[in-house]
Amino acid sequence: MPVTFTFGEMLSARSVIGSTLAELGETHDNLWVITPDIGATLVEFRDRYPDRFVDVGLAEQVSVGIAAGLAYDGNIPVVSGMLPFLSMRALEQVRTDVCYPNLPVKIIGTHGGLVGNGGSTHYAVEDLSLMCSLTNMTVTSIGDPVMVGEVIRQSMDMPGPIYIRLAVGKKDMVLYEPGQHEVRIGKGIVARNGSDVTLFTHGTTVAQALTAAEHLAEDGVSVRVVDMWTLKPIDAELIERCAAETGGRFVVLEDHLAYGGLATRVADVVADRGIALTSFERLGIPQVYAGFGEDEQLRDKHGYGLSHTVDALRRAVATA
Amino acid sequence: MTQTVLDTGPELSVAELEDRAFELRRLLLNLCGTYEGAVHIGGDLSVADILTALFHRGLRIDPKDIRNPARDRFVLSKGHAAVCMYIAMAMRGFFDYDEIVATYGQLDSAYGMHPCKVQLPGVEASTGSLGHGLPLAVGMALSGRHRGETHRVVTLMGDGETGEGSVWEAAMAGRSQRLGNLVAFIDRNRQLMTSFAEERVMFEPYPDKWRAFGWNVIEIDGHDMRQLVDAIDALPDPASDVPTVVICETVKGKGVDFMERNLAWHAGSLGAEDLERAMASLEASRTKEAR
Numbered sequence: 001m002p003v004t005f006t007f008g009e010m011l012s013a014r015s016v017i018g019s020t021l022a023e024l025g026e027t028h029d030n031l032w033v034i035t036p037d038i039g040a041t042l043v044e045f046r047d048r049y050p051d052r053f054v055d056v057g058l059a060e061q062v063s064v065g066i067a068a069g070l071a072y073d074g075n076i077p078v079v080s081g082m083l084p085f086l087s088m089r090a091l092e093q094v095r096t097d098v099c100y101p102n103l104p105v106k107i108i109g110t111h112g113g114l115v116g117n118g119g120s121t122h123y124a125v126e127d128l129s130l131m132c133s134l135t136n137m138t139v140t141s142i143g144d145p146v147m148v149g150e151v152i153r154q155s156m157d158m159p160g161p162i163y164i165r166l167a168v169g170k171k172d173m174v175l176y177e178p179g180q181h182e183v184r185i186g187k188g189i190v191a192r193n194g195s196d197v198t199l200f201t202h203g204t205t206v207a208q209a210l211t212a213a214e215h216l217a218e219d220g221v222s223v224r225v226v227d228m229w230t231l232k233p234i235d236a237e238l239i240e241r242c243a244a245e246t247g248g249r250f251v252v253l254e255d256h257l258a259y260g261g262l263a264t265r266v267a268d269v270v271a272d273r274g275i276a277l278t279s280f281e282r283l284g285i286p287q288v289y290a291g292f293g294e295d296e297q298l299r300d301k302h303g304y305g306l307s308h309t310v311d312a313l314r315r316a317v318a319t320a
Numbered sequence: 321m322t323q324t325v326l327d328t329g330p331e332l333s334v335a336e337l338e339d340r341a342f343e344l345r346r347l348l349l350n351l352c353g354t355y356e357g358a359v360h361i362g363g364d365l366s367v368a369d370i371l372t373a374l375f376h377r378g379l380r381i382d383p384k385d386i387r388n389p390a391r392d393r394f395v396l397s398k399g400h401a402a403v404c405m406y407i408a409m410a411m412r413g414f415f416d417y418d419e420i421v422a423t424y425g426q427l428d429s430a431y432g433m434h435p436c437k438v439q440l441p442g443v444e445a446s447t448g449s450l451g452h453g454l455p456l457a458v459g460m461a462l463s464g465r466h467r468g469e470t471h472r473v474v475t476l477m478g479d480g481e482t483g484e485g486s487v488w489e490a491a492m493a494g495r496s497q498r499l500g501n502l503v504a505f506i507d508r509n510r511q512l513m514t515s516f517a518e519e520r521v522m523f524e525p526y527p528d529k530w531r532a533f534g535w536n537v538i539e540i541d542g543h544d545m546r547q548l549v550d551a552i553d554a555l556p557d558p559a560s561d562v563p564t565v566v567i568c569e570t571v572k573g574k575g576v577d578f579m580e581r582n583l584a585w586h587a588g589s590l591g592a593e594d595l596e597r598a599m600a601s602l603e604a605s606r607t608k609e610a611r
Binding site: 032051052054056057059061062064065066067068069070071072073074075077092093096097100101102 | 497
């Protein structure tokens with residue numbers, strides 16, 4: 001049954017994953033779900049299609065290997081778990097068993113960024129860098145919980161693998177009205193239009209970016225917020241257009257290492273295309289193993305919280 | 321339930337299989353003498369009998385119909401024995417041996433050091449990094465069972481490879497998922513690349529490790545074709561719910577006296593003189609066995 005959501009409402013991305021997979025399980029009898037003991041969201045799928053649900057327990061490597069084996073045989077496997085472990089402990093399986101033969105395995109997980117207060121063992125902060133370097137991998141990071149379902153649906157026809165990164169996914173802000181933006185893998189979303197500076201971001205920090213833009217608007221500064229939710233393939237045309245339309249001023253904000261994630265992807269496009277910028281600043285996690293704290297506290301502590309974002313935008317527009 | 325007709329060819333006798341295994345070793349040495357780079361000859365020779373038994377008798381496959389859903393799947397987990405598999409498959413009609421010899425390891429050849437499914441259809445999985453084959457086989461076996469098919473998924477691992485933790489994750493998964501259609505052959509040649517296995521890793525009591533993981537264990541001499549055939553014939557019904565491991569005691573370098581149990585021959589290349597010596601030794605080993 002279609003459910004409508006409104007902007008600002010809190011919704012669980014995990015429940016969207018669960019209901020989307022359950023829905024797709026009906027139309028795709030070759031859809032499988034594999035998890036290393038992260039099953040709470042998947043109960044609906046498990047109960048409806050128990051013979052296409054595999055919980056391997058604490059065993060990330062084999063969860064990805066099994067997915068590859070299933071995909072070799074014509075199935076569409078989804079591996080769902082915690083990203084620090086899927087992206088690192090099972091990295092070689094993702095690279096060699098999935099990406100090398102270009103199999104349609106979907107890796108969907110939570111704990112992307114300094115979220116969940118689990119400490120550095122449980123924060124995936126290098127994952128986008130690792131995943132973007134894998135040939136054949138499509139890499140996404142999604143903040144809007146409703147969009148998660150749409151991306152999973154679209155990915156059903158993909159011939160190769162996709163990585164879908166979420167934050168904690170228990171309580172996420174609905175960012176977009178249904179149908180407000182065209183959601184297409186490989187295309188960024190202009191979440192808020194503006195003409196003085198572009199703020200690129202993805203995932204959990206899109207909400208923070210929109211709030212920062214609101215603050216700047218009070219000073220009469222027009223901030224464009226781009227939700228660059230597909231990091232690979234990157235929307236190079238949009239980046240080029242934003243440079244031309246927002247005075248060549250770029251700020252990149254992300255809940256990932258400041259080097260290796262979206263900022264690096266944007267900088268690569270800037271360098272490769274010879275785009276002349278007025279200013280470029282990146283806000284993200286420095287080279288530290290962050291400690292404990294709530295998400296917002298950690299972002300503030302490590303220099304990419306709301307006030308830092310506002311300050312960076314002010315610096316950008318002050319650059320002639 | 322898929323009921324697709326599979327033309328698996330005639331069933332070879334033990335004596336015929338022994339002839340094929342000898343021929344496989346001869347063709348392997350010939351390639352090794354032709355190719356300038358190193359070939360993993362030690363571990364190729366230790367699996368020559370196992371691969372012969374599988375490709376010429378154990379596996380229900382049809383080289384003219386490589387995508388038939390009813391076919392048995394074979395995953396070479398010890399991907400460095402690729403060339404031995406290519407030749408065994410060529411002898412079964414999948415590939416052309418002369419083409420393998422002419423192009424092996426060359427730029428743009430599909431016949432590389434480790435098998436690539438994308439470049440070489442007929443091969444079931446891209447492997448090479450150790451400890452990956454059994455997890456893939458578990459996935460394939462789950463898929464086959466789910467579709468109500470009766471084929472088996474067979475993988476071949478080296479014993480040294482089973483030092484990889486992912487093997488044991490898969491051993492638990494295969495048992496937990498009750499995959500009677502899953503079979504692992506282990507080339508127990510007791511050598512790693514640089515050492516004799518037990519000097520470095522305490523594998524023993526090796527069969528007990530598999531029993532402890534709940535697997536059905538068959539122990540055989542991996543160079544005795546009669547025992548290989550009997551083990552294949554003794555595999556449980558694929559619809560049953562316990563996976564099987566066939567632990568094959570083997571000799572790395574088997575058939576060539578100066579390579580057998582010799583750490584220097586994990587991989588190597590053969591000059592003209594070495595090739596002659598190797599072929600002579602292979603001939604002699606056959607004559608000895610015939611007596």
